[in-house]
Amino acid sequence: MKKSILSLALVGVMIISSSAIAYADTVSYSKYSYLEKVQADNFDLNQINDDLEDELKEYKVALRARTTIKEMTWDDFNDNYDDSASRLNAAQIKLYNHIKEGKEYLDTYIEQQQTLQNIVLEGEANYFNYLFAKRNLDNKVDSFNLTKSKYDTKVLEHELGKISDIELLSYEKTYNDSFVAQLEASNAFEQAKNEFNQYVSEPINTEVDLQDVDIVLPEFQVEDLDATLSTLLENSYQLQTLKLELERLQADRTLKGRYAGFSDTKIELEELEISIEETTQQIEDMKLDLDYQFRTKYNNALSAYNSFRSAELALEIEQSNLKIARIKNENNMISALDYIESQQSYDSALNSYYSSKLSAYKTIKGFNNFITLNSTAVNMDLK
Amino acid sequence: MKRFKTALSLLLVGTMLFSTSATFAATKSLSLEDAILLSKEHSADIRSVTNQEFGIQNTIRKNIQNSYQLASSLESYYDYISIYEDASENSSHPLHKYIGRSNESLTATLTTLANQMGIAASMGLTSTVENIQSVMGFIQAYMMFGDTAGLTKETKYNTFKKNEAMLQNSIALIQTKYDQGLIAATKQTEAGVIKLYVALKDLEQGLKVQKELLEVYEIGLANMKTSYEQGLVSQNTYENQVRTVEMKRLETENLQYTFDNYSYQMKNLCGVPMATSLNLSTDFNHEDYALELPSTYYERAYSSNMTYVNLQAELAYNEKNFEVMNKYLDDYDRSSDSIKPIYYQEKVDQQETIDDLKDQIENKKLLINTNVTLAYNDLIYKAKLNDHNATALKLAEAQLNSGIQSLKLGQITQLDLDQLKLKYESALMSADQNKRSYDKSVENFQLLLDYGVTYSAE
Numbered sequence: 032m033k034k035s036i037l038s039l040a041l042v043g044v045m046i047i048s049s050s051a052i053a054y055a056d057t058v059s060y061s062k063y064s065y066l067e068k069v070q071a072d073n074f075d076l077n078q079i080n081d082d083l084e085d086e087l088k089e090y091k092v093a094l095r096a097r098t099t100i101k102e103m104t105w106d107d108f109n110d111n112y113d114d115s116a117s118r119l120n121a122a123q124i125k126l127y128n129h130i131k132e133g134k135e136y137l138d139t140y141i142e143q144q145q146t147l148q149n150i151v152l153e154g155e156a157n158y159f160n161y162l163f164a165k166r167n168l169d170n171k172v173d174s175f176n177l178t179k180s181k182y183d184t185k186v187l188e189h190e191l192g193k194i195s196d197i198e199l200l201s202y203e204k205t206y207n208d209s210f211v212a213q214l215e216a217s218n219a220f221e222q223a224k225n226e227f228n229q230y231v232s233e234p235i236n237t238e239v240d241l242q243d244v245d246i247v248l249p250e251f252q253v254e255d256l257d258a259t260l261s262t263l264l265e266n267s268y269q270l271q272t273l274k275l276e277l278e279r280l281q282a283d284r285t286l287k288g289r290y291a292g293f294s295d296t297k298i299e300l301e302e303l304e305i306s307i308e309e310t311t312q313q314i315e316d317m318k319l320d321l322d323y324q325f326r327t328k329y330n331n332a333l334s335a336y337n338s339f340r341s342a343e344l345a346l347e348i349e350q351s352n353l354k355i356a357r358i359k360n361e362n363n364m365i366s367a368l369d370y371i372e373s374q375q376s377y378d379s380a381l382n383s384y385y386s387s388k389l390s391a392y393k394t395i396k397g398f399n400n401f402i403t404l405n406s407t408a409v410n411m412d413l414k
Numbered sequence: 415m416k417r418f419k420t421a422l423s424l425l426l427v428g429t430m431l432f433s434t435s436a437t438f439a440a441t442k443s444l445s446l447e448d449a450i451l452l453s454k455e456h457s458a459d460i461r462s463v464t465n466q467e468f469g470i471q472n473t474i475r476k477n478i479q480n481s482y483q484l485a486s487s488l489e490s491y492y493d494y495i496s497i498y499e500d501a502s503e504n505s506s507h508p509l510h511k512y513i514g515r516s517n518e519s520l521t522a523t524l525t526t527l528a529n530q531m532g533i534a535a536s537m538g539l540t541s542t543v544e545n546i547q548s549v550m551g552f553i554q555a556y557m558m559f560g561d562t563a564g565l566t567k568e569t570k571y572n573t574f575k576k577n578e579a580m581l582q583n584s585i586a587l588i589q590t591k592y593d594q595g596l597i598a599a600t601k602q603t604e605a606g607v608i609k610l611y612v613a614l615k616d617l618e619q620g621l622k623v624q625k626e627l628l629e630v631y632e633i634g635l636a637n638m639k640t641s642y643e644q645g646l647v648s649q650n651t652y653e654n655q656v657r658t659v660e661m662k663r664l665e666t667e668n669l670q671y672t673f674d675n676y677s678y679q680m681k682n683l684c685g686v687p688m689a690t691s692l693n694l695s696t697d698f699n700h701e702d703y704a705l706e707l708p709s710t711y712y713e714r715a716y717s718s719n720m721t722y723v724n725l726q727a728e729l730a731y732n733e734k735n736f737e738v739m740n741k742y743l744d745d746y747d748r749s750s751d752s753i754k755p756i757y758y759q760e761k762v763d764q765q766e767t768i769d770d771l772k773d774q775i776e777n778k779k780l781l782i783n784t785n786v787t788l789a790y791n792d793l794i795y796k797a798k799l800n801d802h803n804a805t806a807l808k809l810a811e812a813q814l815n816s817g818i819q820s821l822k823l824g825q826i827t828q829l830d831l832d833q834l835k836l837k838y839e840s841a842l843m844s845a846d847q848n849k850r851s852y853d854k855s856v857e858n859f860q861l862l863l864d865y866g867v868t869y870s871a872e
Contacts, residue, residue, distance in 0.1 A: 298472075301468065302468070305465060305468060309461070309465055312458075312461065313458075315685075316456075316458060316685075319681075319682055319685065319687075319688070320682060322687075322688045323678050323679070323681070323682040323688060326674070326675075326678050326688055327675045327678055327679075330671040330672075330674055330675050330678075331671070331675070333667075333671055334667075334668045334671040334672070337664040337665075337667055337668050337671075338664070338668065340660075340664055341661045341664045341665065344657040344658075344660055344661050344664075345657075345661065347657055348654045348657050348658070351650055351653065351654060352650075352654070355650060
């Protein structure tokens with residue numbers, strides 16, 4: 032009687048607590064639904080697109096006007112200058128400023144896209160990281176169970192006087208090591224879970240059920256290095272900005288050149304010369320720098336892929352070693368201790384395999400994103 | 415087995431990739447001196463400093479103009495003060511009637527006088543115009559300087575002099591700061607390129623040794639294949655060795671990528687097209703360092719550290735200002751009570767700034783001392799490790815030689831000899847790595863002494 036009251040009271044406490052404080056719920060994510068949430072939490076994509084569309088309209092009008100302005104006559108402009116050439120110049124500068132403004136919106140948009148891509152990439156990494164932490168924990172638990180069962184057997188054998196104190200001690204040490212490894216994996220898993228929950232704005236103690244997917248390494252979006260590079264140099268949005276600025280400065284110089292007699296204009300012209308020289312140099316520097324970035328990122332991606340391949344081969348070696356160790360252990364050709372060590376080497380190789388694959392994924396995808404943003408997308412908007 | 419086949423085919427593809435990455439269009443021989451020169455020409459940091467020169471020269475020009483204006487105000491003040499003294503003491507002086515009048519009243523008088531001057535000018539009365547002009551000049555000066563606010567003539571004069579001296583002092587500081595900024599940017603560029611050059615040379619050597627090691631692995635694998643075919647080695651052992659060699663190859667390839675990336679960075683610094691292949695022509699031969707650290711090294715490191723040099727310049731400027739203030743302080747003592755506390759506060763503030771700068775300099779000195787000692791200790795440690803590795807290498811070499819004899823006598827197999835070769839190559843590699851690490855430490859130390867680059871252990 033007493034007992035049932037107690038259990039009823041407990042149920043009551045549980046009901047109260049689950050309604051009062053956040054109880055550990057379980058949320059399920061597939062990689063797709065998760066990434067959608069990551070994007071939605073960080074960006075209002077529709078708003079960005081709407082803003083951009085408005086700003087780009089004017090920008091495109093200005094761009095078109097730039098190509099036709101040379102055919103216009105001075106009557107088309109009502110300005111403070113009394114000669115037609117200066118009026119045309121002044122109008123040109125006005126247009127450049129207009130284009131520059133529009134270009135700034137475009138640049139902001141591209142940079143936002145870049146940020147978004149990075150967030151998505153980080154999000155993906157987070158997803159996989161959590162999955163791997165879970166897999167790693169499962170492995171370590173399996174390893175621990177194996178070690179424990181071997182240890183329990185040895186304890187019995189020791190009691191029966193079949194093995195020495197020292198031999199038992201070495202099994203005990205392996206058992207302890209395995210226990211620690213399992214604890215570490217468990218901590219890493221909890222941490223990964225917390226990070227994941229923070230990322231998706233779920234309460235910290237939420238249990239997460241992730242759809243188990245394998246990382247598929249992306250293909251390199253480069254077939255012809257030279258061709259990709261020249262497209263990149265032609266379309267880079269940063270280079271476009273600098274080129275536009277140079278055009279504007281040159282037009283300004285032409286206009287001010289007509290009034291070089293005035294002392295104020297003389298200083299302004301001197302400053303303009305310096306700016307033109309500096310911008311020209313910046314363009315050259317940026318071309319070289321883009322070339323540098325492109326090659327370096329490409330090498331880094333290749334290198335990350337190699338590291339993954341290497342980890343994969345190391346895993347294959349450990350896999351075959353473990354297979355042989357298992358057979359040998361079953362036939363009493365090696366000690367249980369050697370077998371456990373084999374298992375642990377395999378676990379560690381598996382973990383390196385996961386992390387190097389994730390790292391390769393991030394690097395290759397980062398490289399592909401760099402290529403995409405700096406060439407195709409911008410090109411489309413500028414033409 | 416299927417996986418194993420894939421590994422083999424990848425090995426082939428990998429080797430092909432590897433050889434294509436080594437083909438480049440043009441080759442440029444690049445000594446360390448060339449690299450320093452080119453990077454200085456190309457450096458955006460240096461350019462951004464020199465581009466400021468125009469603006470700085472303008473500021474200096476404006477300051478000098480201000481200084482002239484101060485001097486000419488001083489002259490007109492001097493003219494004014496003697497007239498003022500006459501006019502205020504002598505009631506029959508024609509300007510006496512203006513002394514003590516309000517600004518509103520004086521402004522009205524100025525308007526009247528301006529009208530009168532206009533009429534006189536239209537009638538061609540030159541001397542009258544000049545007279546009215548001098549009266550108007552006095553009234554304007556009186557409105558500006560007043561009755562000297564209780565200051566003596568000398569005090570007012572000294573204030574001018576003090577301001578002018580401080581202005582000249584700050585012009586000198588602007589110039590010094592510009593010069594130092596240029597030196598700092600140049601030093602930074604030079605230090606960066608030296609560091610990179612050392613790292614590149616280091617990687618070049620490392621890559622060479624790594625490739626040699628890979629060759630030994632590949633020959634060993636070919637030997638093992640024969641043994642495997644003869645049934646002397648198990649399938650599992652052989653397959654794992656194929657994987658191990660493939661891993662070594664990937665490692666070598668990655669080292670090549672790292673080398674290429676450093677090389678790209680060098681080209682980017684020097685403004686050399688990326689497709690150019692660099693031939694690093696400078697070899698480093700470092701002398702050994704004494705076991706005692708000479709104290710002159712600390713002094714050398716101070717003068718190379720731009721933060722330290724900048725702090726010293728700031729200190730010199732503030733001390734000079736303080737000197738100027740003190741020189742004129744006696745006169746302030748005679749000035750009115752309302753102004754005196756302000757001058758004293760200025761002096762106290764100036765002293766505080768100086769003390770603060772001195773503290774900063776002492777702290778910087780301590781930091782530099784620590785850095786120099788750390789870098790030096792690192793260097794000595796690596797030198798000792800070099801000796802140790804040389805012994806290990808000798809041992810591995812002796813074992814290899816005896817192994818070659820043993821093989822001839824049939825005491826060991828080819829596979830055993832391959833193992834000894836590998837051991838020798840590994841010993842060679844670690845000796846080489848440490849030697850290169852020592853060279854880097856030497857460069858680190860020299861960069862610290864000559865460029866003030868912060869020491870970081872690698």
